[in-house]
Amino acid sequence: MAEPAEEKEKKGLDIGLEKGVSKLTPEKIEQTINDVLDKECGPRFKTYVETCIHCGLCSEACHYYLSHDNDPRFSPVGKVKQTIWEMLRKKGKVNGEFIKRAAEITHTECNLCKRCAMYCPFGIDIAYLMTVVRRIIHKLGCTPQYIQDTAHSHSVHYNQMWVKGDEWPDTLQWQEEEAQAEIPTLRIPLEKEGAEIMYSVIAPEPKFQAQLIYQAAVIMDQAGVDWTMPATVGWDNSDMAMFTGDSELMGRLKRAHFETAARLKVKRIVMGECGHAFRSVYDMGNRWLGWQMPPIPIVHAIEFYAEILRAGKIKVAKKFSRPVTLHDPCNVVRGGGLHEDARYVTRQLCETLVEMHPNREHNYCCCAGGGVINCGPPYKMKRIEGNRVKAEQLFAAKARGAEVLITPCHNCHSGLHDIVHHYGVGLEIKFFGDILYEVMEKPEG
Amino acid sequence: MDERSNWDWEPGARTVADLNQWKEQYVWVEEPYVRPDGEAVAAIVNVDEGEFTVCVNGSPWEENTYEKIWHLRYLADGRLFAIISEMGEWTVSLDGAPWETKFGYVWNPIFTEDGRSVAVSFQQDMQYGMALNGHCWESTYPTMTNAALSPDGRHTAAAVQVASIGEADIQTFQQGCFTVAIDGSPWEQTFVNVWNMAFSPDGSRLAAEVRLNLYEYTIAVDGVAWNSVYNTVWEPVFHPTDGSVLAPVRLGGKWWLYCDGKPFWDPSFVQLWHPTFSSDGRRLAAVVAPKFGRWTVALDGKPWSATFRDMVTDLVFSPDGSRLAALGKEGPAWKVAVDGRVWDNAFDMAWQPVFSPDGRRVAAKVERSGKYTIAVDDRLWGRQCDAVWHPVFSPDGKRMLIRAVENGEFVRHVISVADIAG
Ligand code: SF4
């Protein structure tokens, strides 16, 4: 299906797609598609493809569809129609232009948010079908440039931001020193074998948001938690390889993560406020490696904050007074069921919660997740325009008094920042950690 | 002669140091580490704001204090290692004597099994290299990962970047910008990625996991890739005596063990990693998942019948290679498994099993409800401690050194193994 000219103009050139497609031959395309579909896709794929009755009930679920005035190209089933079905119908005999468009659809028009799976009467998981498309695109070498570059970073440094081996412990030591100005005895214990908890984060934290590590250290310290962070690779729980369809690299990253925790002899892994990383360690990466569940329990920050608040390990000095609204990140809510914990934490920390609608597992995706934001600048406007409904949802929460938007996920945080800014919503965005750090009882600084 | 024969094996308990006193002496005391012979205990201690030293048996290890000290560890030969920092420069200190060379940063120390060689990764002016026993690589690189040290302690190696890559330049990256540098000298061949590597026992050869393009992985030995490629691979190992190289490889969605590029074990597995040879090279074991969600040990290709849901770790052969032990995790319970038989005792955590010199007994450090003790052949020592370290058998295997912290005191226990094992 052709793309309107003005949409093409808005995008920059993506060398990942352009150069990737320029190297393809019809034989290569046909063989790759059929290899993936025949050898890697089992009964689940077959069932989804055979069960779909093309009813379109999934359409209303998708924020892209709603934000594009019900344009059927953006409906979940429309995306399958433009990709998988064509590939199946033509037995892999599709051309380079088709592949380019398929790469755009799967990487920049679907967040793998799984909202549509709840609306399909058969529970067909379109996000899974889109990951099959991503796998084909990966195998064809046509993955968008910026997310491919992130996968390259993962491949070299086992983290998503090219953070080098020395920069990681050095940053932790720097944050420890900073935090000691506030709490003189605070430590970020590195490589402490036998600690109860390994705390893991995603690479943007040491790279750009070191204050989040600082805040986490203060929370751990004040809650009296026996914790550690590794000084080796395995510290980063992020995973763009999962989203580029590079399962082999995903497995490598997750093995390093879990084996680092096992080496440190910890009982649990507590992870920062990230959604996609949760999906990677709790569902995708662990299972690719042969683990039914995470071999060492994973505790998302939302659960962890709920746990220490319930146990009275952290006391709230004065609740956050400005009214907040809460964004439910797809991966930890639809994917992990943490919505009630998130509300518990919100109520413990904040005076007023203004729910946005829909919420909990029905919440709209931020439109950054699933690796979409990682496809970078060429697709920024598409991402923002593809989520007008989110802006409307936020405006409505604001109209009912919300001033601050809590987003316990890094991707959501960045994606909603763009939406709030572009549409002029006027909400301040915070992590739970920001608010917890602000309102908790701490020694006088 | 085994150095252990010179240790004090007189049965009894002896308090070596009172850590409670240290806590009064210093602002804070970090995790203690103990010497293999149990005659010394050390910890990084904070003296004042931004001032650290290492306290050994109650006294500072040297006069100077440092702005930062981390990664304190006792080496197998009894020396005390730490990374220290002063005026923004970092280096290694051994028994309180710093290396002369200072660096922009030092991390990732690797020690030989005998503790006689120490290698670290360093950064200087945003270039990277390795230092071995204080001697630095002459060539440095813009990126360095996956550092390794040869078992004989004479060579170091790492994956290094040998071509420049612009920001988000995925095309150049995919042409292959990485190789292995041994003692600082790079192989001629480049790869898209180079990961875990293994030296041969004598340090003369090196095998590494490599990626030839985004989809084809193989093992490269001394720069030469196996002539078959795989969907992915895990880390290679050298046979202890015959020079062959083995590695788990993934083909058709399953894992296989290959040797020098050819199939070695017959069965394939859902997962296969940590191939481990007995020291004489006659037996080979690996951690495997015979089916999705079940884990065990395969010995010479044959999996144990006992399996675990979550993890199998810490594979270890007895010194003569006749016996094999590992840890298995099922839910929150860690268990010790020896030759396929699982101990009845379950623990909240367990550490790598330790065989007696004759291989007849198996001991392990274990933890329940925050208290630590030693288990031998599925029986527990009567004392519950605040900390213990790996148990050490006497050379004749009759006695055991247990290093423990009890009520804040570091105590050196020598017991008869029969006291626990019966
Ligand atoms: S973005 Fe979400 S709702 Fe839309 S098609 Fe993808 S998974 Fe379904």
Ligand code: SF4
């Ligand atoms: S995926 Fe489900 S809801 Fe969507 S068109 Fe197919 S059957 Fe209908």
